[in-house]
Amino acid sequence: MEPVINTAQWHTRTMLQLTRQFLFLLAVLGCGSSAYAQAVGTVTHLSGVLTVKHADGSTALLAVRSSIVQGDTLVTEANTYTRVKFVDNGEMVVRPSSQVVVKNYVYDVDHPEKDHVAIWLVNGGLRSVTGLIGKRNHDAVSFETPTGIIGVRGTNFGALFCQSDCGSVPTPNGNMPQNGLYVDVSQGAIVLSNPAGQQVYQTGQFGFVANLNTPPVVIPPTQGVPVTMPQSISQNAPAATTAKSTTVDCVVR
Known part of the structure; x- marks a missing residue:
């Protein structure tokens, strides 16, 4: 005689089977938990190939409207610009050949004391x-750089970190930028600090810091390096992407 299974046991077994099937489907698709984590931003513009490395180690190609x-x-990649809009309406444009880590982005509408934004510019440049x-x-907002x-x-500010790789970046004087971090401020103000010192930059000012052991300084506009972007990225209408990943947002390599 087969054992009698009551309604509660049947529901429990059914849920376990569905859970196993769901987890198996995720594994087949190559989508880790990062794909289902709460989104803090969305890709609104893209002019080339944009890759994301998730915290769990997986990678994927992103497209416009990717989270x-x-x-x-x-x-x-080279020649790729992308623009991201965050949950608090903040925006960031990332230059070609750059790596930017969204370490933290916490926005609590009712509890400002819980807000926390930490962006890490590993290399390349951005405008925020x-x-x-x-x-x-x-x-509550900080941008870490080398x-x-x-x-x-x-x-509204720009930051560009050069490591003998800024030869193609346009400058007012036509010279190749020396190694270090360049900043420019289009609106408001920023404060740049490191172990050697601190400097405030106001609207229209340019700055430079060579390394962690030298203090940041204000430099003339003729020596500054403004972080610019193509019109297709700066305009509000979403730009058409040239990346081949327009329908791909979960490819693990």
Whole structure:
């Protein structure tokens, strides 16, 4: 005689089977938990190939409307620009041949004291426009770079870290930028600090810091390196992407 299974046992077994099938499907698709984590940003513009490295070690090609989650590392190929809009309406444009890590992005509408934004510029360049977090609690926002930390004050600013790889970057004087971090401020102010010192930059100013052991300084506009972007990325209408990943957002390599 077969054992009698009551309704509760049947539901339990059914849920276990469905759970196993769901986890198996995720494994087959190559989508780790990062794909289902809470999104903190969205890719709105893209002009080339954009790769993301998730915190769990998986990687994927991104497209316009792809989600960004905490812990993601954005990697742009040569000639690739991308623009990301975050949950607090902050925006960031990443230059070609760059790596940017979204270490933390916490926005709590009702509890500003819980806000926390930490972006890490590993190499390359970016341009950032402060969102609601930076406007109501600017101390909660920071951008880490290899030569110092940038704090915002309701800002539109650019940052470019050169390591003998900025030869193609246009400069006012036509010279190749020397190695180090360049910043420029289009609106508001930023403060750049490292173990050697601290410097505030206001609207229209340019700055430079060679390394962690030298203080940041203000430099003339003729020596500055403004972080610019193509019109297709700066305009508000979503740009058509040339990447082959327009329908791919979960490919593990």
